[in-house]
Amino acid sequence: MPDLPQALISRKIFINTLSYDETTNEVIRYLLSSGTKSADIIRLNLGNTIELNTYLLGTNQEKSDAEFQVNKTNQSPASSNSNTTKFKLSELKAYWFRKGDLGLKALSYLPNELPSQQDKNISQVLDREKKALKSHLNNCLTNVPKALDNLTLAQDSNKITQLEFAQKVGLQIPETLITTKRQEALMFFKKHQGKLITKGINELLVVAKGIDHYATGTNKVKASDIQLLPDSFYPTLFQKLEEKRYEIRSFYFFGEIYSIAIFSQEDAQTKIDFRNYNDQTPNRNIPFILPNGIKEKTIQLVKQLGLDSCSLDFIVTPTGEFIFLEVNPVGQFGMVSYPGNYYLENKVAEYLGK
């Protein structure tokens, strides 16, 4: 019997995301309205697990395949029924790593016993085994016909590496110092006339206190902060505080860049960080076109980072300089799409669904 054409077998779309990501919701609405069946969309939300049922590396490549099952727990408070969706790697025509994690079930197959010191060794090795497996599965997903980003690229994304790459392609970056010494921090502070910020090297720390949450952010550095530093400390990032004329948020998608300018300087509440949204009189967000030189360098940068899509942040200084801040592989793009009338969710759906 002849094999079925590949297009008939491979029609499923696998999306890694969060359950409350409205961007994913909207992309799925576009997919559903353009003929994709709900059953052919497999959504893995953060918190749900995916089980690897089997993975066969056959004697010839054609026969190799993996079977997964996603265990969904309904988020609705009214019902707590769960269901299971099985799919094969060979059935996928598209994979989108939007956000979240590839929550591969592994250690939780084992009964939850208190590990002794010796058992800790077992679980550490098991954990590394899982990592190797996960990394390989990630590679497999990257080879799906229509792959849009992947877990490894998103999780390995390193903000200081980005800054270095950006500088190499010729983009301006804010002068940045990572130090463990008070004396060095002090000299850097003086060099920039006390105009410094500090933020995480790559990550945010979020501390939950009851129902409240506290998180690290971007902070202005005060003279008293430097005074209170011990002589040596955990590696800390300091960066020149760049004055803003406005901010640029761009969405990169397969070689195209869609941007908006955010006029956060017209409002004291959003001057340091536009995410302190003012709902009553929102910042002016209007379409923006990166100057050609900046656009070319940006495309070069994103290609070096290996990303298919990402969000990029820039500052335009009062003297008209473009300063690159960071790349976010899983950044929000609704805030670019809506004010720019760019319909980006539709573009993503067209790519995945075709």
Place this chain on the structure above:
Amino acid sequence: MKRKHSFIGLEHLSASYAYKLPLNYRKLEYRSIDAKEEPVLDTYNKLIDGVTPLTGSSRLVSKMVDLRRLRVSNNVTEEANENVYDQLIYARLDENLSKPFYLYTCCFVTEGAERSLLIDTQREEFYFIPNVLAGILKAQQDLAEKKKPLCSFNDLVKQYGEENAVYLKQYFEFLLENQLIFFLEFGWEAVAFPKVDTTKYISAPLIEHVIADIDSHSTYSIEDDLFPQLLEIGCQYLEIRFFQKVVFQKDLQFLSRLANTLVKSVELVLPYNKWGAASNIKISREDYPWLSKLSFYNAPFDKLYLAKQSSDITLLYTTENLVSASHCGKINKWTFSGNLPMITLNSNHNSCLHKSLGIDVQGRIKNCPSMANSFGDIRADSLKVIASKDSFQSKWAITKDQIDTCKICEFRQICSDCRAFTKNNELKGKPAKCGYDPYTMKWED
């Protein structure tokens, strides 16, 4: 190190540990889990397999109620606004006299017969401006599009003469006070801010809005005949209008079946009865997660209770007796929507009928229940097949610039139009229930 520390979130750590941490760990900032403080009503949608918020449409679904008579209650905006304006930072004209000015491209100018409308889509505000100022702003936009040198305030004074400088100054003060323009600083900025592309209106569903009418003689079932078809057409906003008595809970239970659709919000129009009094209404959000608005007609009073937060339901009471679909199509300033999707829609399609579908009391499939032309019967025909037909979509192409009077009206980009009741019953006639005359700039009943 013996000193103590008072760093929020790090209380359990010793000072000697805390001080060695990166500097920003000492400055933890309060973050609510959601960016908004108000409770947000989210519902799990199993078709999307995601949590979707209750969202209203960017335009009105139907226009049954004469909103002019309503007193608005629970309106919190006035008080809040004062604080907000305090912190805005304004550009000054005297420091920018010779720099090119630029209208924020989220603002749109519509020239009318006698005056123009400046629409701020981001803050959803409208301003009446004289046609002279509209001309100045439009001319500047044309220059930008043609990549020609842009004008400054001083250039305008030269152009219009010193004797008009005082009026130009007033115009600019108004524009700056409302943050409608900014000044360009660098040559390259003249081509960096393209206008918003409104030449294409895109949305996921085949049909965005469905209006379904039901009265005591109706023999079709909303639950059995309409709901199973909503997913196929992608319907996101549903309005059900009851021209018959409604018993709360018993008659509304079927709404739970919307769980198998992509509907984002439901509005109901229904006759007033005792349970509908604002003080009596107890609606469990778990049972009716998509319900966004209840409009009671034939009520003993006129009032509108706006939803303060998304977990509230907007309650509207009108003394009008809205006994049939013939009451729809009322156009007045309350039916305007000044957002970007609406302006994009009006530039390309008919904002009343595009991606809308109506089921009349007899179950007939129409562009809108108030219209005469029927395309089929909900019990026999597929909504998807009918809505995909060219004949069903033919009126979607009637834009405002084809409609008598509307084409010179300053409200044409934000108006929701009505194609069911038109002047002299003409296909491209002005909406019959619009009392606005763009020549006299007056509203009449």
